């Protein structure tokens with residue numbers, strides 16, 4: 001089942017198209033990273049998903065239910081964190097959760113459970129204002145998950161955190177995900193999502209330019225293999241039908257291979273043609289480069 005689907009979601013402000021036919025498919029149980037540069041449309045999408053902006057048509061479905069028609073029920077099973085965490089700075093960590101318990105009536109056990117989950121039990125007596133940035137963000141998550149929602153929607157939750165804070169948040173996302181929660185989080189930094197997300201959606205200029213599993217994105221990684229050989233001409237001839245080959249220097253050929261099988265075929269072809277290999281250098285395209293390529297294609 002899909003946790004979130006949008007069917008050609010569009011949004012305009014005045015005459016400006018902010019989102020253009022966004023069709024999200026967020027599988028239940030996934031950690032879905034929504035990636036895009038500043039101004040790409042991530043926050044607008046999230047505000048629409050949370051009913052904070054009103055969509056013109058009936059195009060957003062959460063757990064297969066129309067958001068427009070089941071807003072209260074859907075929001076009751078959703079937790080969210082939009083940019084900075086929301087809590088009372090003059091109350092302690094415990095008091096902030098106690099306050100939520102007055103609203104939800106989940107009991108003391110739930111407060112302890114949540115404190116344990118976000119690893120803030122040792123800080124429960126501290127004033128929220130005295131927490132480190134990472135701890136504040138974790139308190140924000142604690143507030144968002146207190147009512148035990150199935151779906152968490154987080155806008156740039158790693159923004160401003162130091163490496164340790166990012167590491168702890170990642171651990172927390174994985175832990176929450178193992179507990180069955182679907183996590184939809186946005187970021188403008190691919191490396192922030194690369195380690196955490198199971199699925200990735202990339203948005204640029206209000207349009208989706210990629211959506212799929214992280215492995216599908218990783219499959220776009222190309223290896224550039226440089227071989228030092230005894231006969232570069234012969235190697236080029238043997239490979240040119242199946243590969244894009246160039247000769248970067250004397251006795252060297254450079255070949256692009258887009259997956260492990262391709263790499264294996266490349267070496268097999270060279271060896272079967274009786275060419276001697278003296279050295280192999282292999283360099284993968286960085287995922288950031290793939291992101292940039294996908295984005296710039298959209299501008300062509």
Ligand SMILES: Nc1ncnc2c1ncn2[C@@H]1O[C@H](COP(=O)(O)OP(=O)(O)OP(=O)(O)O)[C@@H](O)[C@H]1O
Pocket residue numbers: 013018036037038039040041042043044045188
């Ligand atoms: N109220 C508004 N009026 C006019 N333009 C707006 C408004 N809100 C957003 N926009 C424009 O819509 C586009 C998308 O903005 P949005 O905040 O959704 O992007 P984003 O991907 O979340 O970027 P950021 O990470 O910078 O917040 C931007 O060009 C922004 O300037």
